[in-house]
Amino acid sequence: MSALSDETRAWLEKTGFTVKDSELWLAALTHGSLGEKRDYERLEFLGDRVLGLSIAQWLYEQSEAPEGKLAQRLNAIVSREMCASVARGIGLSDHMRISKQARADGGKDSDNILGDVMEALLGAQFLENGFKASRKLIQILWRPALESGAGESKHPKSALQEWAAGNRRKPPEYEVIDRSGPDHAAQFTVRVSVHKVGEATATASSKGEAEKAAAKKFMEKFG
Numbered sequence: 001m002s003a004l005s006d007e008t009r010a011w012l013e014k015t016g017f018t019v020k021d022s023e024l025w026l027a028a029l030t031h032g033s034l035g036e037k038r039d040y041e042r043l044e045f046l047g048d049r050v051l052g053l054s055i056a057q058w059l060y061e062q063s064e065a066p067e068g069k070l071a072q073r074l075n076a077i078v079s080r081e082m083c084a085s086v087a088r089g090i091g092l093s094d095h096m097r098i099s100k101q102a103r104a105d106g107g108k109d110s111d112n113i114l115g116d117v118m119e120a121l122l123g124a125q126f127l128e129n130g131f132k133a134s135r136k137l138i139q140i141l142w143r144p145a146l147e148s149g150a151g152e153s154k155h156p157k158s159a160l161q162e163w164a165a166g167n168r169r170k171p172p173e174y175e176v177i178d179r180s181g182p183d184h185a186a187q188f189t190v191r192v193s194v195h196k197v198g199e200a201t202a203t204a205s206s207k208g209e210a211e212k213a214a215a216k217k218f219m220e221k222f223g
Contacts, residue, residue, distance in 0.1 A: 002026060002036070008095045015090050016137045017121060018129045026097070028120040031113060033099035040120035047123030051078050054135040058146060068223065071166025072159060076150045077142065083115035086141050092117060156215035160192070163223055170195040172218070174211050177201065190214045198222055 004022040008029070012019050019025050027038035055077050059070050076082065087093070093108045096117055107113050126134045139146070160172050178189035190210035193199035200221055202213035 002097070011091070011095055012121075016140060017125050018133065020128050024124050024127065025121075028124040029095055029097050029117060031096065031098040031102060031107065031117075033102035033107070034097060035099075040117050043120035043123035043127075044116045045123070046126060047119035047121065048078075050122050050126045050131065050134050051083075051119060051138060053131075054138040055142065055146075057135070058139060062146075068163040068166040072162045073150065075162055077145050080111055080115040082142075082145055082150065083118045084111040086145070087114040087118040089144075090141065092121075156212050156219060159223070160194075160215040160219055163219065164194050167197075169197060172215070174214070176207060176210075178203075192218050194218070194222075 004019075004026045009019055009022065009025075012025060017025075023038070024043075028040050028043045030036055030039045032039045032041065052074070056070070056074055059065075059073055059077075063070065063073075065073075092114060096108060096113070098107050098113070102113075122134060122138065125137060157172075164170065164172055172192050172194050175191050175193075176188055177191045179186060180189075181187045185205070187203055187205060188207045188210040189201060189203040190207065190213075191199055191201045192211065192214040198218070198221065200214050200218035202210050202217055204210040204213050
């Protein structure tokens with residue numbers, strides 16, 4: 001049976017994790033492609049929730065923003081891409097246990113795999129050391145993301161989509177309500193609406209740009 005190497009244990013502890021049950025941490029670093037009895041999937045499920053609650057609490061305490069804005073920032077900070085970025089920052093890929101085939105397929109630099117293993121490590125930290133210790137470590141590892149304003153500025157359509165979800169509203173609906181001018185200089189007018197909230201319209205030289213401008217107007221009016 002495989003064992004956690006001294007090098008990996010030292011790396012975990014240097015990063016800020018507290019290792020007791022080495023088999024648990026070995027599982028957190030093990031990809032399913034190896035076909036071993038224990039891999040990171042269950043721990044990733046747990047770590048995802050630990051991360052979400054830790055960041056949600058941090059945002060609640062540090063900001064007076066409304067729920068929709070908090071949800072927008074939370075989604076950005078706990079995203080798979082952000083988890084993978086944190087994983088790369090601590091050198092996680094060097095310690096992942098993954099099959100040769102998955103490695104050849106680019107698994108060591110996959111956002112999905114890196115993000116999942118990062119969350120699995122948080123799950124192991126929670127099981128061994130409790131929520132308080134896990135939250136403290138998350139605030140250290142995620143501090144650059146928290147302080148960078150991640151999630152505060154987004155593509156208007158993405159921001160509106162997340163605002164609607166965060167406020168428990170139906171997804172925004174876009175409709176082209178007018179098209180004018182010749183093909184080489186067409187003008188599109190788009191209306192975006194959110195059920196039981198309101199609507200906004202905008203005109204631009206393409207349907208996509210008109211949707212973007214309408215979403216921006218909607219957020220300025222209702223966000």
